[in-house]
Amino acid sequence: MKALVCDEPGRLSLVSRPEPVRGEGEVLVRIRNVGVCGTDFHIFAGKHPFLEYPRVMGHELSGTVEEAPVGSSLEKGEPVYIVPYLSCGNCQACRKGLTNACRNIRVLGVHCDGGMAEYVCVPERNVVPTGSIALEDAAMIEFLAIGAHGVKRGNLGAQDRVLITGSGPIGMSAIIFAKARGAHVTVMDTREDRLAFAVEQLGADEILIAGDQAESEAERRTDGEWYDVVIDATGNAAPMQRGFNFLNHGARYVLLSVVRQDITFADPEFHKREATLFASRNAQPDDFAEVVRQMEAGRVPTRALNTHRGRLEDGARLFSEWSRPEAGAIKAILEV
Incomplete structure (x- = not known):
């Protein structure tokens, strides 16, 4: 062969x-x-x-x-x-x-x-x-299942305001399944072409340029309440650490990314928010089945x-x- x-x-x-x-x-x-x-x-x-x-x-x-x-x-x-x-x-x-x-x-x-x-x-x-x-x-089912699993880990719902950082394929898969659950989705990245794709093809509600003003802009847009769920799909330690800055009180932070470096965050800030940190690894059989259901429904x-x-x-x-x-x-x- x-x-x-x-x-x-x-x-x-x-x-x-x-x-x-x-x-x-x-x-x-x-x-x-x-x-x-x-x-x-x-x-x-x-x-x-x-x-x-x-x-x-x-x-x-x-x-x-x-x-x-x-x-x-x-x-x-x-x-x-x-x-x-x-x-x-x-x-x-x-x-x-x-x-x-x-x-x-x-x-x-x-x-x-x-x-x-x-x-x-x-x-x-x-x-x-x-x-x-x-x-x-x-x-394409496998890479989409990665995003579906992360969204499941974050227990997203229609009431959630979600920030997805990183708009590569894995981030895109998270957008698809966050929107399938009815969440309001903001996507943050440095690449404007990928952000445009996220809105035009995937139904993302808002975009956020990952520049120096991202925190102040996010604070303004959310009236200082930040995001109920943050999902990182950047594959880079610096933005993974930065993601902690965008958490609402009681928020969930899902790491789809994995890097070899240590990740640090301010414990007092994390603690006072009573936030929850989730790792999301690979996918499970029900995530694959969810991808198939959404494909059959025409949502992918x-x-x-x-x-x-x-x-x-x-x-x-x-x-x-x-x-x-x-x-x-x-x-x-x-x-x-």
Whole structure:
């Protein structure tokens, strides 16, 4: 089979590998579409801290069933998407249903080879029929589920005034699911093109430029009451710390981002607000199901989100092109 391998930072190769052999309880999936994630660009750039090269990237995956276990409800040729978090099922987190926070988790394309290839084998529980969702759209379910999970963690409702910081793909997914819950959403970023997209395509209510006057402007707009929920999707420690400045009394702060540095905040300010801080890691099965429901309801602008497409065979060239900010990629998809 063909596979796109990141041999080392900055170098991709299209290689021929043996097709994987399905193990007990596994499904062999013929990959059709692979969404390219910020994680993939970090791997390509050599910025991922927990990865060994060479690596086949790719964890936003859709395809068709090639072979399933005897007695499986899955049928050959059935369109499916893949949940890329391979949890152990035995640790304390898994026993509590927190498979997204499994102590022994392996993520396809990061801890083990992923789906930038013609075939992949995964446990049957990680393979889900797409239903009425088109295969190219199903390759976007995983990144959207990240936002859906963060919104669920923040327990957003129609009564909430929400600030989402960072308008990359993950921030956009948070906007979509915050709006699906009826919240009033303000988006803060430095990129005016992304902010315009958030309003025009995703239904964000307001934008806020992340400049020196952001706090004073937010205070003015909210009559000094700030935001009930803040969701950070910047992936940068400085704005993650800055997000504490925008919390209302009793507010919830959800960190979709993760960085290697320590994050600090003023304890007296946090304490007097009786605020709550949430980590949000990966996504759970019900988050994936929520994405599918919102897609089927027409509330996810998949065509607008999928800005770039290309073939797996051209991946080495396309990665270099798509990784440039001026390329304007929101979600790029490789067709296999």
